[in-house]
Amino acid sequence: MDNLFSKWKQGLEKTRKATFGRITTLFGASEITNDTWEELEAMLIQADLGVATSQSVIANLKQQAVEEGVVKTGELADLLENELLSRLSKPTSLNFDQTHPAVILLVGVNGSGKTTTVAKLGKSLSNEGKKVLLAAADTYRAAAIDQLQVWASRLDLPVVAGQPDSDPGAVAYDAVTAGIARGMDVVIVDTAGRLHTRYNLMEELKKVHRVVGKALPGAPSAVLLVLDATTGQNAIAQARAFQQAVNVNGVILTKLDSSARGGMAFAIQEELRLPILFAGLGEKPEDLTPFDPMSFVRGIMNRS
Ligand SMILES: Nc1nc2c(ncn2[C@@H]2O[C@H](COP(=O)(O)OP(=O)(O)O)[C@@H](O)[C@H]2O)c(=O)[nH]1
Ligand SMILES: [Mg+2]
Secondary structure, three states: OHHHHHHHHHOOHHHHHHHHHHHHOOOOOOEEOOOHHHHHHHHHHOOOOOOHHHHHHHHHHHHHHHHHOOHHHHHHHHHHHHHHHHOOOOOOOOOOOOOOOOOEEEEOOOOOOOHHHHHHHHHHHHHHHHOOEEEEEOOOOHHHHHHHHHHHHHHHOOOOOOOOOOOOHHHHHHHHHHHHHOOOOEEEEEOOOOOOHHHHHHHHHHHHHHHHHOOOOOOEEEEEEEEEEEHOOOOHHHHHHHHHOOOEEEEEEOHHHHOOOOOOOHHHHHOOOOOEEEEOOOOOOOHHHEOHHHHHHHHHHOOO
């Protein structure tokens, strides 16, 4: 087993143990009955796939079982693995060619992991040889600015930060301008997650988005929504609010390692129609990894 897959497996332990691991107990030598389908559907719902997605998985599996003459529960594991895999989009990577520097905005509610992910993503892109600038545009909390500055100095990445309570749009604008002047390849912008009202938050985000486009036409290249995997289905409603405010291009799913609800990944793709680009499998900088559907599905189902 290679290192990366063992990391996925380790990171998905909670999801596997709490839900998907129990699904495999259904797979034995017995004949498939109505009860099998009902139990499987209930387990998928419990695994946070959402009702609609779970029902659609079952409908497809039933059809395939008929078509392929599958009658024993033991043969369902392969069908389920393929079915789950078909629901996750192929690995997607970020587009760095749209503007130079590429500008990436990270958005999401407080505590979802934005600031940590800005640092991790910055580190990973810098390891690939890109010149990365971080921008601390969550000016509503002094602690958030400090947090990113600490990460930046630890990872040896440059950072542009405003004063606490300064205009987040202005910080983002300065960061993009600095990125152009300093010949950066990527500017990653951290944003605020909570204002007094959701309306304010979304208006602020729209503004940051607009301002970034003024500093560099065509920017941002990507708006990535950071979702906390421990919040399960709740994250779907959150995501919809962000999608209404700005054009979200993809999801970064954090804290898979502390979540038993990793099944939400399927609901993200199915209900939000957003690709998952990266996964957080821990708190350390190297714990952000491109989302790999095969490792994810095999990791939750305990198959190698
Ligand atoms: N276990 C784990 N913790 C994470 C992960 N990503 C972020 N965190 C933690 O989640 C907490 C909130 O993260 P932060 O970046 O401050 O969230 P923000 O409010 O959205 O900026 C911190 O304690 C992070 O260390 C992850 O992938 N796994
Ligand atoms: Mg933050």
